[in-house]
Amino acid sequence: MNLLNLLDKMCPDTNSPEEKEMFFSRREAFRQFGDMSKKVAMAAVPLGILSALPKVAKADTASLIGVLNYALTLEHLEYRYYQMGIESGVIDGADLAIFTKIRDHELAHVNFLDEVISNVLMGSPVPEPEFDFTAGGNFMPFDDYPTFLALSQAFEDTGVRAYKGQAGNVMENDVVLTAALSIHSVEARHASMVRRLRTRKGQDDVKGWITNDSRGSLPEPTQAIYAGEENVTHGGVNVVNLTGIDAGAVSEGWDEPLSKEAVLGIASLFLA
Amino acid sequence: MKNELFKPQGLVKNANRRQFLKAGSLSVAAAGLIMVGCKDVEDRDPIPPMEGVMLGSGDIGILNYAYALEQLEAAFYAAVMQGSYFANASAEEKTIMGDLEKHERAHREFFKAALGDAAIADLEVDFSAIDFSNRTSVLGAAKTFEDLGVAAYNGAGQYIENVDYLLIAGKIVSVEARHAAAIRDLINPGSADFAGDDLIDANGLERTLNFTEVLTAASSFVTTPIDFSQLPS
Numbered sequence: 001m002n003l004l005n006l007l008d009k010m011c012p013d014t015n016s017p018e019e020k021e022m023f024f025s026r027r028e029a030f031r032q033f034g035d036m037s038k039k040v041a042m043a044a045v046p047l048g049i050l051s052a053l054p055k056v057a058k059a060d061t062a063s064l065i066g067v068l069n070y071a072l073t074l075e076h077l078e079y080r081y082y083q084m085g086i087e088s089g090v091i092d093g094a095d096l097a098i099f100t101k102i103r104d105h106e107l108a109h110v111n112f113l114d115e116v117i118s119n120v121l122m123g124s125p126v127p128e129p130e131f132d133f134t135a136g137g138n139f140m141p142f143d144d145y146p147t148f149l150a151l152s153q154a155f156e157d158t159g160v161r162a163y164k165g166q167a168g169n170v171m172e173n174d175v176v177l178t179a180a181l182s183i184h185s186v187e188a189r190h191a192s193m194v195r196r197l198r199t200r201k202g203q204d205d206v207k208g209w210i211t212n213d214s215r216g217s218l219p220e221p222t223q224a225i226y227a228g229e230e231n232v233t234h235g236g237v238n239v240v241n242l243t244g245i246d247a248g249a250v251s252e253g254w255d256e257p258l259s260k261e262a263v264l265g266i267a268s269l270f271l272a
Numbered sequence: 273m274k275n276e277l278f279k280p281q282g283l284v285k286n287a288n289r290r291q292f293l294k295a296g297s298l299s300v301a302a303a304g305l306i307m308v309g310c311k312d313v314e315d316r317d318p319i320p321p322m323e324g325v326m327l328g329s330g331d332i333g334i335l336n337y338a339y340a341l342e343q344l345e346a347a348f349y350a351a352v353m354q355g356s357y358f359a360n361a362s363a364e365e366k367t368i369m370g371d372l373e374k375h376e377r378a379h380r381e382f383f384k385a386a387l388g389d390a391a392i393a394d395l396e397v398d399f400s401a402i403d404f405s406n407r408t409s410v411l412g413a414a415k416t417f418e419d420l421g422v423a424a425y426n427g428a429g430q431y432i433e434n435v436d437y438l439l440i441a442g443k444i445v446s447v448e449a450r451h452a453a454a455i456r457d458l459i460n461p462g463s464a465d466f467a468g469d470d471l472i473d474a475n476g477l478e479r480t481l482n483f484t485e486v487l488t489a490a491s492s493f494v495t496t497p498i499d500f501s502q503l504p505s
Contacts (some may be wrong), residue, residue, distance in 0.1 A: 001286070008411045027292045035444070043463050054278070062472055065431070070384040079380050083435035094462055095462065097462065097463055097468070098462065098463075098464060100464070101464035101467060102467070104476075105467065105472065106476070107476075108474060108475050108476030109475075109476045111475070113474060115356065123332040130442060158436050160446050164442045164443065164446065167429070167435075167438050167439060167442045168435040168438060168439060170307060171429075171435060171438055174430040177429055177430050178426065178427075178429060178430050179477060179478060180424045181425070181429045181442070181445065181480075182477035182478045182479075183424050183476065183477060183478075184442070184445070184446060184448075184449075185425075185426055185445055185446060185448075185449040185478045186423050186472055186476060186477070186478050187479075188445075188446035188447070188449035188450050188453070189449050189450070189452065189453035189466055189467040190453075190466075190467060191450065191455050192449070192450035192451075193453050193454075193457060193467070196454060207368075208368075208448045208451070208453065208454040209369070209371065209375070209447055209451075225279040234382060234386075234440055234441055234443065235382075235437075236435065237382055237383070238388055239378050239382050241379045242381055242382065242385055243377065243378050243382075245374050245377065245378050245417065246374075249351075249371060249374040249375065249378070250374075250378050251378075252374075252375060252447070253374070253375035253379060253444070253447055254440075254444060255442075255443050255446040255450075256443060256445040257439060257442070257443070257446055260501060
């Protein structure tokens with residue numbers, strides 16, 4: 001399945017052509033990202049004024065389904081990756097408890113999102129895509145444990161950014177927002193664990209948290225996963241200037257969102 | 273002094289007394305605070321009153337709630353760095369504790385700056401229950417604080433109105449989750465505890481805690497009365 005087919009599946013039929021254009025055009029995505037930066041900069045104005053502004057347009061059911069199908073796609077990818085990893089025998093026995101737990105969570109996420117989309121929102125969940133975890137023969141994660149761990153880190157760090165990037169798109173629905181947040185923090189726990197495991201094994205020097213925009217020893221194609229993580233300005237406040245704490249540590253203290261476009265660009269490397 | 277306690281803005285502004293009582297006001301002195309509202313309080317032997325803080329309402333209230341938790345975490349790690357556990361810790365644990373101290377201090381200072389005049393005062397903390405010379409005690413407390421922080425942000429997200437604040441909360445909560453997983457792995461290395469079944473349900477969703485639950489847990493370590501009666505519900 002190629003990326004365009006996938007996007008078609010994720011785009012509700014009811015969406016107008018304008019909406020499709022807005023979701024999927026790279027140009028539009030960058031324009032939206034620009035708007036977001038402006039909004040964040042605006043937060044420097046007194047809080048009372050900002051919170052008095054009207055909310056963004058209400059997310060309708062179709063767009064909620066779109067967001068959750070996007071999340072479901074990523075969960076399918078993660079679940080299948082860990083399931084294949086466990087079946088392949090590539091994982092060190094000492095680490096099986098960790099990856100079995102992660103696999104179980106990703107499967108639970110797949111089932112949960114599938115259920116919400118089909119039986120709560122009355123939509124059509126995306127089927128599991130065909131994956132190629134070698135990314136066209138570039139990686140051998142099920143033969144080489146360090147590669148397995150490296151891609152695991154890449155997927156988990158991407159997952160954290162992907163959920164964060166959608167928070168604003170589901171905020172009108174308290175239940176969906178809370179569920180998304182509750183998945184988001186689980187992905188962050190996974191990411192922390194896998195990152196530290198890689199360092200403990202001498203494969204990297206990354207910590208549980210992301211320093212600047214460093215991908216550590218991950219291969220170059222994963223750099224997009226860390227782009228923007230060096231940000232130290234939040235709500236218009238430059239926290240390095242504010243506190244005198246070094247930029248590396250400040251960047252670690254805030255994880256950054258990633259747009260759907262960017263995430264799908266990363267995920268598409270692993271679609272068959 | 274008592275007069276100031278008598279008229280926290282929340283009690284004056286919040287005409288809906290029932291809602292106030294429902295949402296509650298929580299602290300060691302919480303019962304005393306409500307009692308002060310009774311007419312016959314003058315006749316009693318009052319508990320020595322303490323200066324409390326009022327989180328406020330709406331998004332400001334939630335940002336102050338986050339600020340309160342970040343104050344607690346930052347104060348904890350500052351104390352950790354002064355203790356003999358830290359002095360004798362392994363290189364890995366020293367790095368982790370040093371990072372967490374910086375992250376939480378950065379969070380605290382960020383909220384203080386972002387809130388400006390609306391920020392609550394500095395909270396008084398009481399860590400007498402923690403033995404800062406003892407690894408088990410320090411890591412156990414760190415686990416409590418980090419897990420609590422994650423559950424608090426996850427529970428509060430739905431009440432945030434402004435999308436920019438929601439995103440900022442989202443940027444912080446995942447780092448708290450990264451911390452929590454690391455601390456849990458230090459306590460029980462190589463196990464599934466970093467994302468344990470005590471926190472994560474069969475749907476793979478991490479627990480959320482509401483304002484009352486979080487501030488009740490925090491009140492073991494915070495002596496300043498925190499009035500959260502105006503937070504959204």
